[in-house]
Amino acid sequence: MFKVQQxxxxxxxxxxxxxxxxxxxxRIYPQVPRRLDRLALMSLLVAAPFQQQLAAGTGLYLxxxxxxxxxxxxxxxxVVVQQQLPKPFEFVNSVSNAACFxxxxxxxxxxxxxxxxxxxxxxxxxxxxxLADLHSAVVPQALLVLVEQGTEHSTAQAVWLxxxxxxxxxxxxxxxxxxxx
Numbered sequence: 049m050f051k052v053q054q055x056x057x058x059x060x061x062x063x064x065x066x067x068x069x070x071x072x073x074x075r076i077y078p079q080v081p082r083r084l085d086r087l088a089l090m091s092l093l094v095a096a097p098f099q100q101q102l103a104a105g106t107g108l109y110l111x112x113x114x115x116x117x118x119x120x121x122x123x124x125x126x127v128v129v130q131q132q133l134p135k136p137f138e139f140v141n142s143v144s145n146a147a148c149f150x151x152x153x154x155x156x157x158x159x160x161x162x163x164x165x166x167x168x169x170x171x172x173x174x175x176x177x178x179l180a181d182l183h184s185a186v187v188p189q190a191l192l193v194l195v196e197q198g199t200e201h202s203t204a205q206a207v208w209l210x211x212x213x214x215x216x217x218x219x220x221x222x223x224x225x226x227x228x229x
Contacts (some may be wrong), residue, residue, distance in 0.1 A: 051212025053189075055225040057205040062198060069093065076227040077154055077171070087112055092154055094204035098191060099155050101167045102208070107187035109178050110148050110159035111170040112195040121170070123130045151193070159187045170194050172219035175209075182211045203218070 069089040076096045148161040178190035192207045207224045218225040
């Protein structure tokens, strides 16, 4: 069971460049790493409102419908088209765990962080992972982030949870948002 502390969502036009996303991020964070992909940029932007409130041991649970597509295209081009071994950066970022690493680092979180590919019910998958960690006292808080990248726009949603007594009737962002205290 949960207590929903706060929720936040943000949308961007798909035409917005990574450079423009990074400029938005630079207005929030004093130091921005050089090699952030689109997934990491959007994850950090949607998590920014929580940065001063999260305990260091907070767990970060990230899901996305796609990995950072530019990274995946570069990796596939290198391996399939050019028939070469991938560069370490291409390979590491293709599995999307790098987005979790950068988000945890920038938010100064030392709790567990993990990425899952978003299936048909990503909020349920994220929440169940967080629930297990919250109720076994692995983490004092959990930050769930979902990034959905589309051809016209992208949306990111974040939910900050603690242990509590609320359970969603359905596993949708709007249910978490309605329960936010």
